[in-house]
Amino acid sequence: xxKETKVYDYKTAAVRDRLASEFRNTRGEATVADLVVRTGLPxxxxxxxxxxxxxxxxxxxxxTESGEILYSFPRGLHSRYRGLGPTLKRLWxxxxxxxxxxxxxxxxxxxxxxxxxxxxxFLALTLAALAASxxxxxxxxxxxxxxxxxxxxxxxxxxxxxxxxxxIWFYGELFKSPEQRYHExxxxxxxxxxxxxxxxxxxSFVFGDGDxxxxxxxxxxxxxxxxxxxxxxxxxxxxxMTLTGHRPGEAEDAINRYLYEFExxxxxxxxxxxxxxxxxxxxxxxERDRTFGGSAPLKRLVPFSSNPRKANVWFAALNGVNLAFxxxxxxxxxxxxxxxLPPGAERIPADxxxxxxxxxxxxxxxxxxxxxxxxxxxxxxxxxxxxLVPFLRSLRLARTNEEIKRxxxxxxxxxxxxxxxxxxxxxxxxxxxxxxNPADRKAAEKAVEExxxxxxxxxxxxxxxxxxxxxxxxxxxxxxxxxxxxxxYALGGAVFDSEGxxxx
Numbered sequence: 313x314x315k316e317t318k319v320y321d322y323k324t325a326a327v328r329d330r331l332a333s334e335f336r337n338t339r340g341e342a343t344v345a346d347l348v349v350r351t352g353l354p355x356x357x358x359x360x361x362x363x364x365x366x367x368x369x370x371x372x373x374x375x376t377e378s379g380e381i382l383y384s385f386p387r388g389l390h391s392r393y394r395g396l397g398p399t400l401k402r403l404w405x406x407x408x409x410x411x412x413x414x415x416x417x418x419x420x421x422x423x424x425x426x427x428x429x430x431x432x433x434f435l436a437l438t439l440a441a442l443a444a445s446x447x448x449x450x451x452x453x454x455x456x457x458x459x460x461x462x463x464x465x466x467x468x469x470x471x472x473x474x475x476x477x478x479x480i481w482f483y484g485e486l487f488k489s490p491e492q493r494y495h496e497x498x499x500x501x502x503x504x505x506x507x508x509x510x511x512x513x514x515x516s517f518v519f520g521d522g523d524x525x526x527x528x529x530x531x532x533x534x535x536x537x538x539x540x541x542x543x544x545x546x547x548x549x550x551x552x553m554t555l556t557g558h559r560p561g562e563a564e565d566a567i568n569r570y571l572y573e574f575e576x577x578x579x580x581x582x583x584x585x586x587x588x589x590x591x592x593x594x595x596x597x598x599e600r601d602r603t604f605g606g607s608a609p610l611k612r613l614v615p616f617s618s619n620p621r622k623a624n625v626w627f628a629a630l631n632g633v634n635l636a637f638x639x640x641x642x643x644x645x646x647x648x649x650x651x652x653l654p655p656g657a658e659r660i661p662a663d664x665x666x667x668x669x670x671x672x673x674x675x676x677x678x679x680x681x682x683x684x685x686x687x688x689x690x691x692x693x694x695x696x697x698x699x700l701v702p703f704l705r706s707l708r709l710a711r712t713n714e715e716i717k718r719x720x721x722x723x724x725x726x727x728x729x730x731x732x733x734x735x736x737x738x739x740x741x742x743x744x745x746x747x748x749n750p751a752d753r754k755a756a757e758k759a760v761e762e763x764x765x766x767x768x769x770x771x772x773x774x775x776x777x778x779x780x781x782x783x784x785x786x787x788x789x790x791x792x793x794x795x796x797x798x799x800x801y802a803l804g805g806a807v808f809d810s811e812g813x814x815x816x
Contacts, residue, residue, distance in 0.1 A: 594798065634698075
């Protein structure tokens with residue numbers, strides 16, 4: 313006796329492959345009934361898994377005059393999740409992400425070491441050269457009997473300057489009132505509490521602080537499902553577009569994923585308007601309205617850095633010092649090479665390159681190579697890279713923020729059209745919001761025209777648009793929504809409690 317096969321007990325992968333194979337063989341369109349007859353699969357299995365096939369291969373949904381839904385694949389069946397191409401894409405994405413993370417980590421360490429290390433090194437070399445120059449000048453101003461011949465003016469002037477700063481600081485601190493001291497101490501404590509670690513601040517300047525919209529897929533799903541719950545389990549494609557900012561073609565592909573993930577199904581009104589019904593989302597305990605105040609959530613603009621402007625200026629200035637010193641040593645090492653030092657340290661002239669060369673020659677076997685590479689090429693190349701990375705990032709960031717603004721603006725435009733399809737002025741759809749205000753001043757008008765090309769909008773002489781077809785669809789969707797009875801999906805009282813009387 314043959315074993316009985318249960319309708320609800322089946323291998324999902326096998327059913328999906330069977331349906332996909334049928335679509336490939338026919339190279340056309342099919343309804344659920346067509347697929348049932350052609351494959352011999354139970355209607356429940358076809359209805360359940362055809363949504364997954366539609367999502368994986370990007371189906372296009374069409375409605376016949378009788379109200380039946382046709383699943384078609386005009387671009388062919390190319391899986392977005394399986395096969396060599398998608399696998400290689402995922403592998404390449406993972407490798408690229410891992411390599412980028414490792415490279416970024418190593419580069420971050422190198423940045424702090426180079427930026428601070430070379431700045432301190434160049435500062436130390438400058439002070440050492442100044443001390444050597446003053447010492448040589450003082451030695452040269454002594455006569456044969458060891459008496460000073462009146463030189464050392466540079467050393468005396470430096471001492472006077474230092475003494476002046478000490479006096480100013482001392483008297484300034486001496487005559488401060490207790491209230492001034494208290495407030496200054498509180499300000500220092502507040503600044504130290506808010507101050508970021510140096511390495512994080514440098515990373516923020518060079519690499520930024522990540523994408524504030526990184527969890528956007530989750531945010532978008534929450535907004536869409538909350539809208540569905542608040543609107544009797546129904547959503548139209550136009551409403552889906554106002555929540556996501558997808559263009560019409562993109563929205564038709566994206567809604568398939570929602571149908572699969574949240575057990576929705578495409579439905580048709582008597583007049584042929586498609587809407588999407590999610591009865592599973594209606595069975596809920598929490599009755600709170602979790603929509604964004606009835607409006608679509610907007611993406612945030614990505615900031616260049618979370619550092620104060622002053623901090624970024626300081627980092628740029630420190631790097632400028634490294635660039636100046638590195639370029640100086642690189643140019644001199646290439647143009648002057650090995651200098652001829654005069655005999656006797658006391659006769660070293662006031663030449664910074666000669667003094668540094670003399671100092672390096674005491675610790676390095678090849679001072680020219682040490683200066684050319686260690687003090688010239690490496691810091692100069694690093695300084696250029698330190699400027700180049702944020703500059704290129706700022707260009708990419710500008711493009712990213714422009715796309716965010718356009719997507720946010722599309723949401724506002726689509727919402728405006730859907731609210732009042734009778735007459736829409738593109739200028740009225742744009743709002744003075746920085747996150748939805750792209751550089752293209754005609755972006756709102758282009759969004760309306762793009763929607764009109766898809767939904768059959770009609771322009772008038774004054775530059776406004778009317779959408780009679782959208783008005784008809786909206787009326788159909790609202791009628792279908794009114795026909796849904798929320799009490800049919802109410803949970804009701806609990807009939808069993810695992811910890812109640814008689815449990816266990």
